[in-house]
Amino acid sequence: MPPPAVAAADASPATHTDSTSTSTSTSTSTSSQSSSNALDAVNARPQPPPETKESLWLRRSVILSFWAVVVLLGLPVWWRTTAIYRADLPLQGMTDWADGKSCKPVFPLRIAVEAPLSPQEAHHLLRTTQHALDDLNEFSAHHLRLMLADPPLPANASQQVVSDGIGSTRSDEDIALSIRLIPVETGTTPRSTLQPYSPTLDVYYMPNQIPSASSTGSPLATYIAQELHKIFAEEQALLASLLFSTSGVHTAKIKSLSAETAAELKRQSTRALKYAPTYHLTFSLFTPTFAPSGWDIESALQQYLTPLLESFSAISNFTVDTQVQLYATFSPSIHQPEYDEDLRSWSLRKEDLSGFINAAEWPLSPSIGKGPTVNFVLFVPDQNQSPLLVKENGGNSWLIPQWGGVFILNPPRDSDTPRILGKEALTPAFHTFSNQLLSLLGLPQTPASLPLRLSTLKRVRAASLIFSASSTLGALARLYQALPSIPVPDTVAKSVDLTTSHLQQACDHLREGRFQGALEHARTAEAAAEKAFFERSMVGQVYFPDEHKVAVYMPLLGPVAVPLVMAALKELKSIISGLRK
Structure with a gap:
């Protein structure tokens, strides 16, 4: 039966195909699973055995x-070895000195009056004169106090005792001026x-000019006042200007101070040298030829300069040296001298005077000795x-502010230049040098009495040193607060204590009218303040920024700090994860 056979034949391939497909699918699935297992086996790494609690605590303990x-050893040792020692300073007291709160300088000048009168008449004259004097005074910090001299002051008295009428006595060195009524x-x-050459004022009067006991004034009292x-007008102006410029304290305007006097005071302060306990004086002889080759300098110094320097001994000390320089040429920066037909001499222009000194070739050292030269x-x-003169004024000398003076010594006409300059030939030069020295030291121009001018300079220098030392203390206090990274050794604290102690004593001496003692204490205070401010260890650290410290510590601490920090972070992360689970 053919149809069924065909059907069977047709059905057989279909069945085979399905079987083949099923087998292929199963094989593919098995192969894919095997490949996945193999890949997992390849990707899987051997895991360490679970960490025991003992090893975990051991690692954390390490x-x-x-x-x-x-933390307990390294940081304290580092902190101790790198700590900056800063001594404690009385910052508030230092600031008070700088602001003028600790000391209000006053200048009581005692005037001793020798009056050949009865005690009642003498005291009445003093009271009347004192009232007139107080009415004229416009500067409260500077006041004159009259007192009677008993017994009468002799002209050459060196240690006279005076009484102020209330039982107190003063030595002659505290007396600013003596008045002799004649x-x-x-x-x-x-x-x-x-x-x-004596701090003495002689006042001549007639007996009928003595005020009576019932009068409140007299021409004699007004005249003395x-x-x-x-006499003391310029001193009052100097002190008032000093108080205003250094401390900023408002002072009463002195009406008697004219514009010319104010300009002169400004010129004096501009050309005067800064105060120093010691000055070094250098006298130099320069000539463009071989003559003169010497000078009688020792005799000239002994006669013309030594007495002047001795009078300044209470204010400053001086050292002196001399030199001779031959073939000294003019400075190339100035015009060469030109012949002036009107003056019939060779002349230098005024604008060339500042460059007259040939600093490149002339041996003039500005730093000889401890003090300024x-x-x-x-x-x-x-x-x-x-002759060689200045063209504008025909002079032969000039002053160089804060440096020194120059004098051109023209040799005699129609004669050869002497080989040796004698003392007589040096006389005009040393008279000029003496006046120039007084200007450079800041000596006032008035009054005519040299001792009074020196005592004025003493008071001005004492006040200026007090203000300078106080200002230095204030600057040190600001530096201490602004730069906490600089070291402050104990020597600075000791110098500050020494400064404040001597400043207080100087201020007390000023109030008591003992100006020599005030100057000495102020000088010591200024030196101690400068020593404290310019301490070497402090100055060296002022210019050491924090970036330098980072550059020093990073290469040393970086390699050590990174592993420690990373290990600590990892353990903290592990602890946090464990707490979350």
Whole structure:
């Protein structure tokens, strides 16, 4: 039966096909699963055995021990070895000194009056004069106090005792001025004479000019008050200007101070040297030729300069040296001297005077000795260029502010230049040098009495040193607060204590009118303040920024800190994960 056979034949391939497909699918599935298992087996890495609690705590203990060594030992040692020692300073007291709160300088000047009168008349004259003097005074910090001298002051008294009428006594060194009342019968009265080399004012009067007990004033008292006010006018102006410029304290305007006087005071302060306990004076002889080759400098110094320097001994000390320089040429920066037909001499232009000193070739050292150097140059021009004068004023000398002075010594006409300059030839030069030295030291121009001018300079220097030391203390206090990274050794604290102690003593001496003692204490305070401010260890650290510290510590601490920090972070992360589970 063919149809069924065909059907069977047809059915057989279909069955085979289905069987083949099933087998292929099963084989593919088995192969894919085997490949996946093989891949998992390949990708799977051997895991370490679970960590025991003992090993876990051991690792954490090791890390903790490293951190304990760093925190408990390393950091304290580092902190101790790198700590900056800063001594304690009385910052508030230092600031008070700088602001002028700790000391209000006053200058009580005692005037001793020798009056050949009865005690009642003498005391009444003093009271009347004192009232007139107080009415004229416009600067409260500077006041004159009159007192009677008993017994009368002799002209050459060196240690006279005076009484102020209330039982107190003072030595002669505390007396700023002595007034001698001298009765006369002729001449214009009252009149006065101020002794040039003694702090003494002689007042001449007639007996009928003595005020009676019932009067409240008299021409004699008014005259004495006006003369005293005139004598100390420049000192009052100097002190008032100093108080205002250094401490900023408002002072009363002195009406008697004219514009010319104010300009002169400004010129004095501009050309004067800064105060120093010691000055070094250098006297130099320069000549463009071989003559003169010497000078009688020792005799000239002994006669003309030594007495002046001795009078300044209470204020400053001086050292002196001399030198001679031959073939000294003019500075190339100035015009060469030109012949002036009007002056019939060779002349230098005024604008060339500042460059007259040939600093490149002339041996003038500005730093000889401890103190500032004051140079005095004696220039002897060549015979072919003599006489040599300044064209504008025909002078032969000039002052160089805060440096020294120059004097051109022209040799005699129609004669050869002497080989040796004698003392007589040096006389005009040393008179000029003396005046220039007084200007450079800041000596006031008035009054005519040299001792009074020196005592004025003493008071001005004492006040300026007090202000300077106080300002230095204030600067040190600001530096201490602004730069906490600089070291402050104990020597600075000791210097500050020494400064404040001597400043207080100087201020007390000023109030008591003992100006020499005030100057000495102020000088010590200034030196101690400068020593404290310019301490070497502090100055060296002022210019050491924090970036330098980072550059030093990073290469040292970086390699050690990174492993410790990373291990600590990993353990913290593990602990946090364990707590979450």
